[in-house]
Amino acid sequence: MLPYWTPVALSRDLAPLVVMPVVVDGAELALWRSASGRIAAWADRCPHRGMRLSHGFVRGEALSCIYHGWSYAQSGQCQRIPAHPDLEPPEAIRVPVHRAMESGGVIWVALAEPAALPPALAGLVPLRSVTLDAPFDPAAAGLAESGGAWRGTLAGVAVAVLVQPLPENRCVLHVLADGAATPAALVDASRGVETLRRQAEEALA
Amino acid sequence: MxxxxxxxxxxxxxxxxxxxxxxxxxxxxxxxxxxxxxxxxxxxxxxxxxxxxxxxxxxxxxxxxxxxxxFDIPEADQPGRRLVDVGLVRVKCSPLRAVENFLDIAHFPFVHTDILGAEPHTEVGRYDVAIREEVDEVWATKVHFYQPQAAKSAAGGITTEYMYRVPAPTVSILYKTCPPRPGEWDVITLFVQPLDEELCEVWPWMALFDDDTPMTDLIHFQQTIFLQDRSILENQLPHRLPLDPGLEIPTRADLTSVAYRRWLKRRGYTYGAQLVAA
CATH class of the missing domain: 2.20.25.680 (N-terminal domain of TfIIb)
Incomplete structure (x- = not known):
C-alpha cells in the first residue's frame, strides 16, 4: 500500500447523496458523500453477500447496499438490517474504511498513513477529470513536476495535472486550471485536456 | 467413477x-x-x-x-396449469450465485422495488429450512413476505407464502401462493445452464393457474424480474460462491442460502464455488 494521498475525483463531481466506484493502488473502493457533505472511501464490497457498495444508495449520513438495504454509518459499522428491523447488528459487521480528505477542490484517498499532505493548489480551480486508456507521459504534454503536481500550460492556460494510476496501464487525470483564466480560456484548456488524452492513446495504438 | x-x-x-x-x-x-x-x-x-x-x-x-x-415436478402434469417458456437470460456470474439469489427474499424491496417488495415491508420472519435426507433436496417452507404485486395476476398488495426447493445444484423451484386459486401453488422454476464457472444462462419456466394474463405479459413480467437480478449477480465479489463461512456474513433471513452452501459442499459440488476465503 502506498503511503501517500491519491487524487480520486474533483470535489464538485461528487454531490451529496452520491456514491461512485474509484480505484486506488489497485483497490476497488466506494467513494460517497453524505447529505451533510461528509466524504468517505470504503472497500467496495458489502460484507453480507459481496455486492458492490458503489451500486448502493445514500440516505442521510449512511450508505446502504442495493442488494438487501443493509446500511452502514460513517464508521463503516452496520447500523441496520432491514430484514430484521429489531436486530442490533453485531459489531463484526463492518466495512473497511480508508482515509479520505478534500483539499484544493480535489478528493484524496490514502490506503496507508500518508507521509505528507496533498500538494498545495492555491490559485487553481477544478477543470475536469479524464480517463486515459494509456499511461500518462507528462514530458510529451510539456508538463514538469512541481510541488507534487505536473504543471505547465494547456492552450495557453496554466494548469496542474494530478495523476490517479489505474490497473493495466490506464490512469485518470484530474486537471486544475488558473483561477484567473476567462471562461473562454477554460473551455480551450478543457479541449487541451481532450487533445492530451487522444495523443496519449494514439501513441499507444 | x-x-x-x-x-x-x-x-x-x-x-x-x-x-x-x-x-x-x-x-x-x-x-x-x-x-x-x-x-x-x-x-x-x-x-x-x-x-x-x-x-x-x-x-x-x-x-x-x-x-x-x-428430478420430478408433479405439478407440471396437473391439469389446468399454463406452462410458460420464459426463454433465457445470460448472466455473467457463477451458476451457484444465480441459484442462491433465486432462494433469497430479503432483496425484494430493494431490487424488485414496488413489484415483489417495498419499504417499509422489509422484515423476513422465521421460516423452516431442512435438507430432506430421503430425497437429498434443500427445502424452505413457511416463508411469508408482503408483496405490492406478487404476480401478474395479483391486484394490489398481499402477503405471499412461498416454499423453495433445490432438487439439483443448479435448479431451484419456487412454490408460491396463487392469487386466483387459493389452496394451490404457482410453480416458478429457475433452471441454470453453467457455461463456465463464472458465466451461465438462466432458463426460468413456470406452471401457473392463470387463464387470463396474455402469455407475452407473463413472460415480460419474469424477464423484468430477472434483468433486475442480473444487475446484482454481475457485481458480487468474489464472483464464485464462497462455500466456507468467513468471507460473507449471513443472518437468520439467509438460512436457505446457508443450507444450500452446506449441501453443495457435502455433495462435492464445487463448480462455480470458492472453497477457501481468498
Missing part, C-alpha cells in the same frame, strides 16, 4: 425454440450441440453423444453418467 458435477442433468435448450438449425452452446466449459435428427433431439459434445431427454419445456443433458433420474 462417479463425478458430482458431470453426472448432473443440465438444461441446454428450450424445445419450443429449437429451430431446424439447432443450437450451439456450452456446458461446463465444453462446446455442446443440440440438434434435430428426424423427429428426435440429440445433444453432442466433441463428437460424443450425451444422455439427453425433454422435460419441463427444456432439453436436458448430462455430460457424465446420470446417477439418478431427472
Amino acid at each position: 462417479t463425478d458430482p458435477i458431470r453426472d448432473e442433468w443440465y438444461p441446454v435448450a428450450l424445445v419450443s425454440q429449437l429451430g431446424p438449425e439447432g443450437r450451439d452452446t456450452r456446458l461446463l466449459g465444453e462446446p455442446v450441440r443440440v440438434a434435430w435428427h428426424g423427429g428426435a433431439i440429440t445433444v453432442t459434445s466433441g463428437g460424443r453423444s450425451l444422455p439427453s431427454q425433454q422435460r419441463y419445456g427444456h432439453v436436458w443433458a448430462c455430460p457424465g453418467t446420470p446417477q439418478r433420474p431427472l
Whole structure:
C-alpha cells in the first residue's frame, strides 16, 4: 500500500447523496458523500453477500447496499438490517474504511498513513477529470513536476495535472486550471485536456 | 467413477425454440450441440453423444453418467396449469450465485422495488429450512413476505407464502401462493445452464393457474424480474460462491442460502464455488 494521498475525483463531481466506484493502488473502493457533505472511501464490497457498495444508495449520513438495504454509518459499522428491523447488528459487521480528505477542490484517498499532505493548489480551480486508456507521459504534454503536481500550460492556460494510476496501464487525470483564466480560456484548456488524452492513446495504438 | 458435477442433468435448450438449425452452446466449459435428427433431439459434445431427454419445456443433458433420474415436478402434469417458456437470460456470474439469489427474499424491496417488495415491508420472519435426507433436496417452507404485486395476476398488495426447493445444484423451484386459486401453488422454476464457472444462462419456466394474463405479459413480467437480478449477480465479489463461512456474513433471513452452501459442499459440488476465503 502506498503511503501517500491519491487524487480520486474533483470535489464538485461528487454531490451529496452520491456514491461512485474509484480505484486506488489497485483497490476497488466506494467513494460517497453524505447529505451533510461528509466524504468517505470504503472497500467496495458489502460484507453480507459481496455486492458492490458503489451500486448502493445514500440516505442521510449512511450508505446502504442495493442488494438487501443493509446500511452502514460513517464508521463503516452496520447500523441496520432491514430484514430484521429489531436486530442490533453485531459489531463484526463492518466495512473497511480508508482515509479520505478534500483539499484544493480535489478528493484524496490514502490506503496507508500518508507521509505528507496533498500538494498545495492555491490559485487553481477544478477543470475536469479524464480517463486515459494509456499511461500518462507528462514530458510529451510539456508538463514538469512541481510541488507534487505536473504543471505547465494547456492552450495557453496554466494548469496542474494530478495523476490517479489505474490497473493495466490506464490512469485518470484530474486537471486544475488558473483561477484567473476567462471562461473562454477554460473551455480551450478543457479541449487541451481532450487533445492530451487522444495523443496519449494514439501513441499507444 | 462417479463425478458430482458431470453426472448432473443440465438444461441446454428450450424445445419450443429449437429451430431446424439447432443450437450451439456450452456446458461446463465444453462446446455442446443440440440438434434435430428426424423427429428426435440429440445433444453432442466433441463428437460424443450425451444422455439427453425433454422435460419441463427444456432439453436436458448430462455430460457424465446420470446417477439418478431427472428430478420430478408433479405439478407440471396437473391439469389446468399454463406452462410458460420464459426463454433465457445470460448472466455473467457463477451458476451457484444465480441459484442462491433465486432462494433469497430479503432483496425484494430493494431490487424488485414496488413489484415483489417495498419499504417499509422489509422484515423476513422465521421460516423452516431442512435438507430432506430421503430425497437429498434443500427445502424452505413457511416463508411469508408482503408483496405490492406478487404476480401478474395479483391486484394490489398481499402477503405471499412461498416454499423453495433445490432438487439439483443448479435448479431451484419456487412454490408460491396463487392469487386466483387459493389452496394451490404457482410453480416458478429457475433452471441454470453453467457455461463456465463464472458465466451461465438462466432458463426460468413456470406452471401457473392463470387463464387470463396474455402469455407475452407473463413472460415480460419474469424477464423484468430477472434483468433486475442480473444487475446484482454481475457485481458480487468474489464472483464464485464462497462455500466456507468467513468471507460473507449471513443472518437468520439467509438460512436457505446457508443450507444450500452446506449441501453443495457435502455433495462435492464445487463448480462455480470458492472453497477457501481468498
